[in-house]
């Protein structure tokens with residue numbers, strides 16, 4: 023899959039895109055990830071990318087005659103049709119389900135907004151989806167773009183150690199429960215010990231224990247996810 027991230031701040035992405043699962047996704051060849059500097063598409067001798075909003079609102083907006091050519095450039099340089107995502111606090115929520123759906127696409131272009139946002143004509147002309155990572159306002163779309171790339175890359179086949187590992191994660195499990203508590207060594211730490219059942223090798227008992235813990239945890243923390 024190809025992901026192109028269009029941003030005013032390409033330097034923010036080094037580090038995050040060069041480590042851990044995103045790095046692994048790139049090394050396995052499953053993910054071709056490029057960061058496209060929006061400034062290169064700026065207008066005039068100062069390569070201006072933003073301007074004042076009409077109607078006298080505060081702040082600046084990214085210009086449509088900068089963002090649209092940048093995204094069209096991305097489209098032109100890839101063979102497969104792209105799905106365009108504008109990061110926006112007003113967009114549909116980025117969920118595990120959406121991450122899974124996006125991981126099945128061949129080509130994504132994610133546009134990181136900045137300032138007070140992006141001229142509305144970008145969304146209309148590019149038929150882009152707006153996606154939000156939560157009900158709060160960040161300074162720019164760079165962190166949301168990183169969040170989306172991370173969540174999508176680990177779902178690409180062969181990226182996690184086992185393709186089954188993601189299936190047990192919260193929000194991915196078939197039963198809809200959150201994952202329950204997990205333990206590793208040491209067996210005893212301060213006055214807390216690992217539950218005996220997890221160390222006795224009875225796989226059925228372990229599965230039942232884990233399921234019960236997952237139910238209890240979900241009811242306590244996210245009753246909105248519980249249907250029974």
Ligand SMILES: C[S@@+](CC[C@H](N)C(=O)[O-])C[C@H]1O[C@@H](n2cnc3c(N)ncnc32)[C@H](O)[C@@H]1O
Pocket residue numbers: 108109110111112133134135136137138139140153154155156157158159160161162163164166
């Ligand atoms: C300061 S915000 C603009 C907020 C905008 N004025 C509004 O009220 O909806 C600047 C940019 O950050 C990004 N952004 C901020 N919060 C976000 C969120 N929760 N999810 C996704 N993108 C976000 C978007 O790209 C947005 O264009």
